Structure formats: C-alpha cells, structure tokens
Amino acid sequence: MPSERDTAVPPGPADQDGRPVLLDLSGVSKAFNGVGVLSGVALRVHAGEVMALMGENGAGKSTLMRIVTGIIPADPGATIRLRGRPVQFTTPRQAIDAGVAMIHQELNLLPHLTVAENIFLGREPLNRLxxxxxxxxxxxxxxxxxxLRQRIDPDRRVGTLSVGQQQMVEIARALALDAELIIMDEPTDALTDVETDVLFEVIRGLRAEGKGIIYISHRLAEIFALCDSVTVLRDGQMVHRARVADLDEAELIRHMVGRTIADQFPYLPCAPGPERLAVENLRAAGVNDVSFTAAGGEIVGFAGLMGAGRTELAKAxxxxxxxxxxxVRVDGAEVRLGHPRDGVRAGIAYVPEDRxxxxxxQAHSIQTNMSLAALEGLSRPGGLIRRGEERSAVRRFMDAFSVKARxxxxxxxTLSGGNQQKVSLAKALLLAPKVVILDEPTRGVDVGARREIYTLINELKAKGLCILLMSSDMPELLGLADRILVMSGGRLTGRFDRGEATQEKILARAVA
Amino acid sequence: MDPLKTFLSRNKPLVGLVLLMAAVSLLSPSFLTVDNLLNILRQTSINAVIAVGMTFVILSGGIDLSVGSVLAICGAVCASLVGADVNLWLAVALALTLGAGLGAANGIAVGVGAVQPFIATLVSMTILRGATLVYTDGRPITTGEGAAADAFWSVGGGYVLGLPVPVLIAALVFALGAVVLTLTRFGRYTYAVGGNEVVARLSGIGVNRVKTAVYALSGLLAALAGVILTARLESAQPTAGASYELDAIAAVVVGGTSLSGGRGSLFGTLVGALIIGVLNNALNLMDVSSYYQMIAKGAVILLAVLLDRRKSH
Structure with a gap:
C-alpha cells in the first residue's frame, strides 16, 4: 500500500497547530544479522502531545524505542532530532541526560532497595559532606x-509492593528525571482501573506542562481515551499516522494488520472425531474462568496479544x-493436576514456547533430550532403561522429522532453531499423547523448516490427536486452525470457526 | 579425527593419571610394586566411596559439604553398637540407614526447602560435627573385644581373594553407581535436573524427589565410608572425616565433572580419586613434607580445572 504511506509521511497532521516539535525521527532502519527489523521509519512527537505508537507483536515498536533511548544504535543513515538538534545516543545515560525517559513494560526496579532509593537511583541528592x-x-x-496520588511509604522496599504500585514507582522515577519526552510501554498492564484513571490524569497533566509522551498500548480504548495522534508500525515500516479524532477503531485495526495471507499454510480438512479434551471453568495464575472443548483430529488455535494468558493456560x-x-478432562476422565508428571501420565504433551x-x-544430546519425558514407558519396572528400544525410537523420529544432525x-x-524445534516436538510425541499443546511452535524458525513443522502438525491431526496451537502469528493460526479462540486478560473473549475468522475480528477481540 | 585422538581428548584425566604414574615410577623404584599399588588402592577407597555419592550430587547441580560429618557420626554410632556386641549386620545397617536419613534431610532442605545446597549442607556439616562431639564426649569410641568387634575389623582390615576388603567395597560401589547412573531412569533424571531444572520439571520429572534421592545416596555412602574407617581403626574418632568433603569434591572435579551440574561421569571420578591417591603416595615415597603435599594437591586440582575449562570452549 505505497499510496497510503506517501500521504502519511510528514508533514503529519499534528503539525498544524504550531506547537514545537520535540522528537523528530527520519530514515531510522535497523537490521539484526542481516534481517531487517525497521526500515526507514519516520516519527514526530510534539511538545504537549500524547502520541500512540501502535503495531502488532514484532512490528518493530520495541526496537524503535530502544533506539530512541540509546539502548541500541540505529543503522547508519538515521536522523534523530531532539528539539531540532541532531542527537546520537550511544548509552541510555545520554538519553536520560537529554531528557528522554522510558517506563519499561518489564519493570526495572531493584526489589531490595527502598522506594526512594529506586526513584533516585544513580542521581541521589547529596548533602554538604x-x-x-x-x-x-x-x-x-x-x-x-x-x-501520583499514591500513599506509598518512601522507605518501603520495592519488593514488598504490588505490581501496580511498582509501576507507579517507575512512573515517579520518570517524573523525577524531569524528562521532556516520556515513553510508556504498556503502562496499564499491571494497573487496576482506579490506578489507570490516576495515571491518565497524570499523563494529561504532563501534556498540559508541554511534555511529549509516546504511549504504547494494545488497548484500543485507551488510545481513543487518551491520545492525540497515532503512528502505526507494521513489519518494521511506518504505515500510517493520523489524529486520533480522524480515526475509528476498525480503520486503526486495518492499518495494523494490513498484509494479506499468502497460501503458505497447508490446511488439512478433517472430520472431527470424538471430544478428547474438556476444560471447564479453569482458573490459575493469569487464567480466568476458561472453558472449551477440543476433539481428536482438530487443531484449536489460541490467539491473543502478549500477556493474554495463553502460555499460562497451556501450563495450567x-x-x-x-x-x-x-x-480438565481427557477422553472423559478427569485429570488431577499438580505436577507436569500428571499431564504426561494423562496423555497431555506440552511443547514450550521457550525452547x-x-x-x-542445550548441553545434552538429542537422544537424552528426546526420550526424557517418555523414559517411564521406555524402562523396565526396576528403572533400567531399555536402551535398544530408546535408541530405535529416537532414530525413528529423527528420520520421520528429518532432523539434520551428525x-x-x-x-x-549445535542444532539450528528449526531442528531444535523438531526435537522438541518429537520429545512430546514420544509420549504417544492424546492432546498436544504447541506454544509458539514456529517462533525463531526459518521459513523452510516452518513449512515442515506445519506438515508435521497436520500429520498428527490426521492421526486423530487433539492439538492446541498457541500462536502470535495470525496468518499461521488462520491458515492451520479449525477453530480459533481469542484470549485477553486471561479470559476467552472470542470464538471463531475457520470460515468466519479474520485478522480484524480476532484483533478486535484480543484488545477487548 | 582418528579414534585414538578422540579417546585421549575425551579422557584427559586418564591420560593425566598414566603420565603421573609413569613419572613417579621413574622417580621412585618402590612405587610400581604390587604392595604399594594395593596400598594406594586401600588408601583411596574411602575417598572413592564418598566421591561416588558426591558425583551424583554434583551432577544434579548441588554440592554436599556434610559428608565428613555424616561419616563421623555414623562411624561413632556403628562403633558403639559393635562395642555393645550388637549383631554386626544390624549395626552396619543402622549406621547406613542413619547416613541415608541424614542425607535425605539435606535433600529435602535443598529441594522442598529451596535452600542453596552449599548453605544447607554447611549447616548439617556443622551441626553433625557438634552432634558427634556430644555423642562421643570428644573421645574415641573403641569397638571393644567382643565377637562382633573381631568380625567387624575385617571390613576395614581384611583381605578377600588377595585384595583388601575396602578396595573390593569401593569397586562394588563404583560398579553399582555406574550402572545406576548410565543405565537407569534415576541416572538420567540426575543428569537432567543438573542440566536444566525447568526442562526436567516440565518433562514430568519429580525434581525434589531426585534431589532427595541423590543427597540420601551421598549420605549412605558417607556412612559406608565411616563404617570402613571405624572398622579399620577399631575405633571411631570424633574428628574423623574432617575435610574429607574437599577430597571428594576434588576427585569429582579432577575427573572432569562440571560443578554447575549435568555433565560428567563416574569413570572420571574414579580416575580423579586415583590421581589424588597416587599423588599423596608418591609425595610420601619421595619424603616430601605433608605441608608441600597440600600445595601439590591444590596445584593438580587447578591444572585439572584449567584443562576442563578449555574443553568447554
């Protein structure tokens, strides 16, 4: 959509009211090991403006903000101006000294120090001595x-505070810096509604003082409630910017999703078998009252933004x-869950996101890794491992999955990411499971191996296994899954059949 | 790479042992005699038995500093039971059970209690040494002159088929340990827990059970070493086994087992224990003062660690 981009690049609509430009980026690119993450991004924040930075996971928001705050350098050719002066931060300290503060999503506080010590860390006021x-x-x-309307004792240790209070301490630290430009990455994630309201008031106060704020959030409602303008990144490029007043939700989502789904996902139509997995009113850390069923020969996809609770659901x-x-019931029988061993014994296999x-x-062999979870079935009653059987099972999977290794x-x-993922899958399948939970099975896997993994997943489906596919890769979900469940804040917020699911509909439920 | 080279690069401690023995046999004519070699084996056997348990613990990612104190208290209990003419087998069984129980307590503290292994076993090392002093009132406990005491002595001082009994016991412990470590599920789990505890748990392994078991094994073998030592001396010393944990750890590390867990072998530990035994023996034969012996031992451990470090890069 080049036309869209052309009309969107400066002068942006927020320029009109003549407020001074605080931060002006242009031509910002970044590649890691030859893989482009950002390409030619432009962005402008004015004094007294709250700018929303939007984009899907992996669109390049974090990388861009890491450049602005001096954590990583941009590739040559970028121009960064702060109040009109070109700057080039090479350390976070320089960015802070120039008046750029960032409130990170993962809190950067030292739990054993007090609130006051954290707020003034590295800039402690000194007395005459x-x-x-x-x-x-x-x-x-x-x-x-x-x-911030917080009643927190400055002498309390940060580790004893709630996550929401810690977030407030982090915000107080940015205020203490007296920063001109404050970047907030998902600041309301850990906050209650009341705390969120307080934060919004504080942000409006900062805006009135002429500060600039870059506000990153997946929650569309917050964008429309708080922000003046919005800049959308997609696949490392700035694809749209507009005043919030000139946008509606549907249009914003369309800009964020944008791309069309190529036919790289081999869907296998199936006749769903009998119900294999039933989850009823499940509650656990990060999971709030989730119920669903899944059948043999079915792939149920789980969509959601980062932190929506998919991994937590899988682990529960x-x-x-x-x-x-x-x-949780498997083939009608209730499973008593207290340890992963219980899942293993009930025929549930889990392939973790974090390989x-x-x-x-990492330091152990393919053989010992692949058979680790399945050793109970591969050993005699006394605990002696049937080594011949173990080796032949491992070899069989090595061949079937074409794992490339010595x-x-x-x-x-010593294996590539794709081959590691295949070993991880084989490890789960050696258990001869009834239910397989795949958590981000293609993250960090290159395109070729991806396609192989999709084919493997489909083979499992054809064998009548019940597959839960947790993925942040929307095209992957839409391409492979028979049904898609959407999670947000630990709850199921949407259910779509294969025919009716679209990226827009899913995203709309994911930010609900 | 040709097979010989591969073998040598994977068995650096063994190469070291052979070179050490060759060098010592040139320097001292009395080294390479059957009597002296048996002597080395007998002197090494107690450390070797402890080092087998230590290998399991270190492979699981832990450390056991309490083995010397467990040795002492179990030896003392065994000595007083034998002195009271209790059935020999019962006395030994009780001593071993006590050792396993004390070890299991370490394991529970480390696993369920999530106390760092160094701290947990430092605590039990200190407490058990104190308990031994209280129990013995700071004096040796002799096994006496009863029938049980006579039979008991042969555990430490006897010969079977021309070999000292402690050497046979150590050989048996190594053989069984190697079978458990390489051929059983428990052995694999030990490596897995030390290799990556999160992966082990997510693979359905009861990580705390494995930890309890490896420390119990270490306690059991420390108690066995205590029984052998007590039998050989015909008495239990309240300070027996002091600093034995360091020799056992040294044997494991010199044998190439990683202190961070998950990598290593019992064969390496056997070689490591022998290197330390040969070194002590050689320095004795050459009349080197025991003060210098400690320096030499430290130097050997340093060398082994440096070689191991290069290997892992």
Missing part, C-alpha cells in the same frame, strides 16, 4: 508519589502451573 541526603530523598519521593492444562479452580530454557537441555549423540546447542 558528599553523602547521600536521605531526608531530602524521602521528602522528594513523597512529593512525587503524592502527585499440563499441570505445570497450579490450578485454583476448574477441571532454550524450558524445552530442551547423529543422535549430537548436542542440542
């Missing part, structure tokens, strides 16, 4: 927290996270 002026620090901290069904309520730290032991003794860390 050159020692830290504790009294002034506490006083200042109390004043900042008061402005598998027994890795404790349940606080609800039931490197949760899926496979031999079955090769260490996992």
């Amino acid at each position: 050159g020692l830290t002026d504790g009294a002034r620090m506490r006083q200042e901290a109390a004043r900042l927290l008061d402005r 069904i598998y027994g890795a996270n404790p349940l606080s309520g609800g039931r 490197k730290f949760e899926g496979l032991i 031999d079955i003794d090769a260490e996992i860390r």
Whole structure:
C-alpha cells in the first residue's frame, strides 16, 4: 500500500497547530544479522502531545524505542532530532541526560532497595559532606508519589509492593528525571482501573506542562481515551499516522494488520472425531474462568496479544502451573493436576514456547533430550532403561522429522532453531499423547523448516490427536486452525470457526 | 579425527593419571610394586566411596559439604553398637540407614526447602560435627573385644581373594553407581535436573524427589565410608572425616565433572580419586613434607580445572 504511506509521511497532521516539535525521527532502519527489523521509519512527537505508537507483536515498536533511548544504535543513515538538534545516543545515560525517559513494560526496579532509593537511583541528592541526603530523598519521593496520588511509604522496599504500585514507582522515577519526552510501554498492564484513571490524569497533566509522551498500548480504548495522534508500525515500516479524532477503531485495526495471507499454510480438512479434551471453568495464575472443548483430529488455535494468558493456560492444562479452580478432562476422565508428571501420565504433551530454557537441555544430546519425558514407558519396572528400544525410537523420529544432525549423540546447542524445534516436538510425541499443546511452535524458525513443522502438525491431526496451537502469528493460526479462540486478560473473549475468522475480528477481540 | 585422538581428548584425566604414574615410577623404584599399588588402592577407597555419592550430587547441580560429618557420626554410632556386641549386620545397617536419613534431610532442605545446597549442607556439616562431639564426649569410641568387634575389623582390615576388603567395597560401589547412573531412569533424571531444572520439571520429572534421592545416596555412602574407617581403626574418632568433603569434591572435579551440574561421569571420578591417591603416595615415597603435599594437591586440582575449562570452549 505505497499510496497510503506517501500521504502519511510528514508533514503529519499534528503539525498544524504550531506547537514545537520535540522528537523528530527520519530514515531510522535497523537490521539484526542481516534481517531487517525497521526500515526507514519516520516519527514526530510534539511538545504537549500524547502520541500512540501502535503495531502488532514484532512490528518493530520495541526496537524503535530502544533506539530512541540509546539502548541500541540505529543503522547508519538515521536522523534523530531532539528539539531540532541532531542527537546520537550511544548509552541510555545520554538519553536520560537529554531528557528522554522510558517506563519499561518489564519493570526495572531493584526489589531490595527502598522506594526512594529506586526513584533516585544513580542521581541521589547529596548533602554538604558528599553523602547521600536521605531526608531530602524521602521528602522528594513523597512529593512525587503524592502527585501520583499514591500513599506509598518512601522507605518501603520495592519488593514488598504490588505490581501496580511498582509501576507507579517507575512512573515517579520518570517524573523525577524531569524528562521532556516520556515513553510508556504498556503502562496499564499491571494497573487496576482506579490506578489507570490516576495515571491518565497524570499523563494529561504532563501534556498540559508541554511534555511529549509516546504511549504504547494494545488497548484500543485507551488510545481513543487518551491520545492525540497515532503512528502505526507494521513489519518494521511506518504505515500510517493520523489524529486520533480522524480515526475509528476498525480503520486503526486495518492499518495494523494490513498484509494479506499468502497460501503458505497447508490446511488439512478433517472430520472431527470424538471430544478428547474438556476444560471447564479453569482458573490459575493469569487464567480466568476458561472453558472449551477440543476433539481428536482438530487443531484449536489460541490467539491473543502478549500477556493474554495463553502460555499460562497451556501450563495450567499440563499441570505445570497450579490450578485454583476448574477441571480438565481427557477422553472423559478427569485429570488431577499438580505436577507436569500428571499431564504426561494423562496423555497431555506440552511443547514450550521457550525452547532454550524450558524445552530442551542445550548441553545434552538429542537422544537424552528426546526420550526424557517418555523414559517411564521406555524402562523396565526396576528403572533400567531399555536402551535398544530408546535408541530405535529416537532414530525413528529423527528420520520421520528429518532432523539434520551428525547423529543422535549430537548436542542440542549445535542444532539450528528449526531442528531444535523438531526435537522438541518429537520429545512430546514420544509420549504417544492424546492432546498436544504447541506454544509458539514456529517462533525463531526459518521459513523452510516452518513449512515442515506445519506438515508435521497436520500429520498428527490426521492421526486423530487433539492439538492446541498457541500462536502470535495470525496468518499461521488462520491458515492451520479449525477453530480459533481469542484470549485477553486471561479470559476467552472470542470464538471463531475457520470460515468466519479474520485478522480484524480476532484483533478486535484480543484488545477487548 | 582418528579414534585414538578422540579417546585421549575425551579422557584427559586418564591420560593425566598414566603420565603421573609413569613419572613417579621413574622417580621412585618402590612405587610400581604390587604392595604399594594395593596400598594406594586401600588408601583411596574411602575417598572413592564418598566421591561416588558426591558425583551424583554434583551432577544434579548441588554440592554436599556434610559428608565428613555424616561419616563421623555414623562411624561413632556403628562403633558403639559393635562395642555393645550388637549383631554386626544390624549395626552396619543402622549406621547406613542413619547416613541415608541424614542425607535425605539435606535433600529435602535443598529441594522442598529451596535452600542453596552449599548453605544447607554447611549447616548439617556443622551441626553433625557438634552432634558427634556430644555423642562421643570428644573421645574415641573403641569397638571393644567382643565377637562382633573381631568380625567387624575385617571390613576395614581384611583381605578377600588377595585384595583388601575396602578396595573390593569401593569397586562394588563404583560398579553399582555406574550402572545406576548410565543405565537407569534415576541416572538420567540426575543428569537432567543438573542440566536444566525447568526442562526436567516440565518433562514430568519429580525434581525434589531426585534431589532427595541423590543427597540420601551421598549420605549412605558417607556412612559406608565411616563404617570402613571405624572398622579399620577399631575405633571411631570424633574428628574423623574432617575435610574429607574437599577430597571428594576434588576427585569429582579432577575427573572432569562440571560443578554447575549435568555433565560428567563416574569413570572420571574414579580416575580423579586415583590421581589424588597416587599423588599423596608418591609425595610420601619421595619424603616430601605433608605441608608441600597440600600445595601439590591444590596445584593438580587447578591444572585439572584449567584443562576442563578449555574443553568447554
């Protein structure tokens, strides 16, 4: 859609009211190992403006903000101007000194220090003897927290605060910096509604003082309630910018999703078998009253934004996270879940999102990794492993999945991401499971291996396995799944059959 | 790479042991005699038995500092039981059970209690040493002159088929340990827990059970070492086994097992224990003062660690 981009690039609509430009980016590109993440992005924030930065996961928002705050450098050719002066931050410290503060999604506080110490970390006020002026620090901290209408004792250790309070401390730290430009990455994720209202008031106050704010959020309602303008990134490019007043939700979603789905996903039509998995009113950390059923020979896709609760749901069904309520049944029989062992024994296999730290032991061999979960079935009653059987099972999967490796003794860390993922899948399938939960099975996997993994998934489906596919890759979900369930805030917020699902509809439910 | 080279690069400790023995046999004519070699084996056997348990613990990602104290208290209990003319087998069984129980307590503290292994076993090392001093009142407990005491002595000082009994026990412990570690599910789980605890748990492994079991095994073998030592000396010393944990850890590390867990072998530990045994023996034969022996031992451990570090890059 080049025409759209042409009309959208500067002068942006927010220029008209003559307020000074605070931050002006143009031609910002970034590639990691030859893979482009950002290409030629332009962006402008005015004093007294709250600008929403929107885009799907992986659109390049985080990378762009890391450049603006000096955490990573942009590729040559970028221009970054702050109040008209060209700047080039090479450390976060330089960005802070120039008046750019960022409130990170993952909190950057030191839990063992007090609230006041955290707020003034690295910039502690000193008394005449050159020692830290504790009294002034506490006083200042109390004043900042008061402005946020927080009643938090400045002497409390941050680790004892709720996540929402910690978020407020993080915001107080940005205020203490007296920054000109404040970047907020999903700041309301951990906040209650009341806290969110307070935060919005604070942000409006900052706007009135002439500060510029870049506001990153997936929640469309917040954008329309708070922001003046919006800039949309997609696949590393700036594709649209507009005044919020000139936009509606549907249009914004269309800009965010944009791309068409290529036919790279081999869908396998199936005659759904009998119900295999039933999840009833499941509650666990990050999962709130989720119910659904899934049949053999069916792929049920789970869509949602980061933090929507998909991984938590997967781990709860598998027994890795404790349940606080609800039931899970496999083939009609209720499963008592307290440990992943219970999931394994009930015929549930889980392929974790994080291959490197949760899926496979990097320093161990393909053989010992692949058979690890299935050893109970591969050993005699006394615990002696039937080694011949183990080796032949591992070899069979190596061949069937065409894992490229020297031999079955090769260490996992010597394999490519795609091959590691195949081993991870094989490890789950060695259990001869009834239900397979795949959490982001193609993340970090290159295109060729991706297609192979899709084919494998379809083969499992044809064999009558019940497959739950958790993925942030929308085309992948739309291409492979028979049904798509959408999660947001730990709840199921949408259910679509294959025919009716579209990226727009899914996204609309994901931000609900 | 040709097979010989591969074998040598994978068995650096073994190469080291052979080179060490060759060098010592040139320097001292009395080294390479049957009597002296048996002597080395006997002197090494107690450390070797402890080091087998230590290997399991270190492979699981932990460490056990309490083995010396477990040795002492179990040896003392065994000595007083034998001295009271309790059935020999019963006395030994009780001592071993006590060791396994104390080890299991370490394992529960580390697993369920999530206390760092170093701290948990430092605590039990200290408490059990104190308990031993209280129990013995700071004096040796002799096994006495009863029938049980006579039979008991042969556990530490006897010969079977021309080999010292402690050497046979150590050989048996190594053989069984190697079978458990390489051929059973529990062995695999031990490696997996040390390799990556999160992966192990998500694979359905009861991580806490594995930890409890490896520390219990370490306690059991420390108690066995205590029984052998007590039998050989015909008495239990309240300070027996002090700093034995360091020799056992040294044997494991010199044998190429990673202190961060998940990688290593019992064969390596056997070689490591022998290197330390040969080194002690050689320095004795050459009349080197025991002060210098400690420096030499430290240097060997350093060398082994440096070689191992290069291997992992």
